Amino acid sequence: MSNVSTLLLDEFDLPDWSALNPAQVELSPKQMQQAAQYSQSVQYPDQRWKVYQSALGMLGFEQWLTERSPELRTRFEEASIVRSSYANLIAEVTQIQVGAFKICVIPISDADQIDVSIAVFELPEFTAHFYVLTQAIDEEERVAISGFLTYDQFRQHQSGLQANSDWTYTLSLDWFNTDANSLLLNLRCLDADAIRLPALERSRSTIALREKLATLNLQNQAPWEVLTPEEGLTLLSDPTLVDSLYAVQPPMNVGLWLSNQMDTIAQQFGWMWMPTLSAVRSLREDFDSIRSTLEQQGIQIPAIARGAYRTLRSNQGSFRLYAVTWLVSEAADQREWMLLVALGAEPNTTMPSSLKLSIRDDSVLLFEQTLEERDRSVLYAQVLGNCDETFRVTITANQSDVFEIPPFGFDLDGAI
Numbered sequence: 001m002s003n004v005s006t007l008l009l010d011e012f013d014l015p016d017w018s019a020l021n022p023a024q025v026e027l028s029p030k031q032m033q034q035a036a037q038y039s040q041s042v043q044y045p046d047q048r049w050k051v052y053q054s055a056l057g058m059l060g061f062e063q064w065l066t067e068r069s070p071e072l073r074t075r076f077e078e079a080s081i082v083r084s085s086y087a088n089l090i091a092e093v094t095q096i097q098v099g100a101f102k103i104c105v106i107p108i109s110d111a112d113q114i115d116v117s118i119a120v121f122e123l124p125e126f127t128a129h130f131y132v133l134t135q136a137i138d139e140e141e142r143v144a145i146s147g148f149l150t151y152d153q154f155r156q157h158q159s160g161l162q163a164n165s166d167w168t169y170t171l172s173l174d175w176f177n178t179d180a181n182s183l184l185l186n187l188r189c190l191d192a193d194a195i196r197l198p199a200l201e202r203s204r205s206t207i208a209l210r211e212k213l214a215t216l217n218l219q220n221q222a223p224w225e226v227l228t229p230e231e232g233l234t235l236l237s238d239p240t241l242v243d244s245l246y247a248v249q250p251p252m253n254v255g256l257w258l259s260n261q262m263d264t265i266a267q268q269f270g271w272m273w274m275p276t277l278s279a280v281r282s283l284r285e286d287f288d289s290i291r292s293t294l295e296q297q298g299i300q301i302p303a304i305a306r307g308a309y310r311t312l313r314s315n316q317g318s319f320r321l322y323a324v325t326w327l328v329s330e331a332a333d334q335r336e337w338m339l340l341v342a343l344g345a346e347p348n349t350t351m352p353s354s355l356k357l358s359i360r361d362d363s364v365l366l367f368e369q370t371l372e373e374r375d376r377s378v379l380y381a382q383v384l385g386n387c388d389e390t391f392r393v394t395i396t397a398n399q400s401d402v403f404e405i406p407p408f409g410f411d412l413d414g415a416i
Helices: 029-040 045-068 151-157 180-189 207-213 229-236 239-246 254-259 264-268 281-296
Strands: 023-026 093-098 101-107 113-117 130-137 142-150 168-172 272-274 306-314 317-329 336-345 355-360 365-370 379-386 391-397 401-409
Touching (some): 023 045, 029 045, 045 093, 045 101, 045 130, 045 180, 130 151, 142 151, 142 180, 151 168, 207 229, 229 239, 254 306, 254 401, 281 336, 306 391, 317 391, 317 401, 355 379, 365 379
Parallel strands (some): 101 130
Antiparallel strands (some): 023 142, 093 101, 113 168, 130 142, 272 306, 306 317, 317 336, 355 391, 391 401
């Protein structure tokens, strides 16, 4: 057999195909609740509903297989819906495993066309052998298996297909085989190698995208409202970057530093304590050169200041990030604090050839500069904030290695 279309078994090979089509299953209250739980962590209301419909379809598909072919084991451990950060961006459920096959479940309504995330077709880590249409009848707690399309068949239709601005392709329902028995027969009998999936690619460079994301406020808008489809694919190809968009990262409480305490978050990320700025000789020698440079620029660090440092390592060298803080105003109605951050050399090591320092508050970029732009030996910045403000520091080394530092906060929960 020379091509996939001849390898795929025809629905007419099953004598009872018309009697069992369309295929529907009934979901239990527990399954309905489970579907709702999958969607609860999705930020965007429209996306939350789509994910809920996808989850119903996934559970209905599993139920259907269990009833029709219990020997076909369905696995969800690697499914995209399991990672809530990805469910925010991909409404469909892909990477469902049935034997050697990868399945993508796509929820549909009564429309003649359906919008499907481009990622499930264009990123090798999300492509599937079979794209299965499901239709949930929520009020009746039922799910129908409404059709399927293979990856190869999608490629045959792809010519001239353009990505929509919301990172989707608009597909015609006419492309799908509407007989569920044909899908079942292929899952039972077809060799997975008959449908070739693309090989995994080298990781895409995310450096430009990270820089763009640092300038955006995604709290009130979805990523597809501000990023192109190609940028969306780059984002979805980097799990760490996706997780960083939706992970709630608690801030370090540098207010504790003034009482000679270090919070748990700072300890977890390898910050080294500086009880006083001159307590440790080796550190004093390193930081004294930085302090001297700062003083030449008119930056004075008061004796009450306390700080810490951590070492950051890139592929082309290592360096130290110093953070120093002090209370500027103790007035009850306007307590203000200062955060000073500086980048300096680690003893007996090579610095990266280029460094960029960025600082943001909760909404805007406050500072961004490279060592080359300053044309000085120390890259530093200081920001002033109220005690309810936090600051996020991002460092880019060699235009490729990005270090996102947990946010700095002060006097959190009345710690001092």
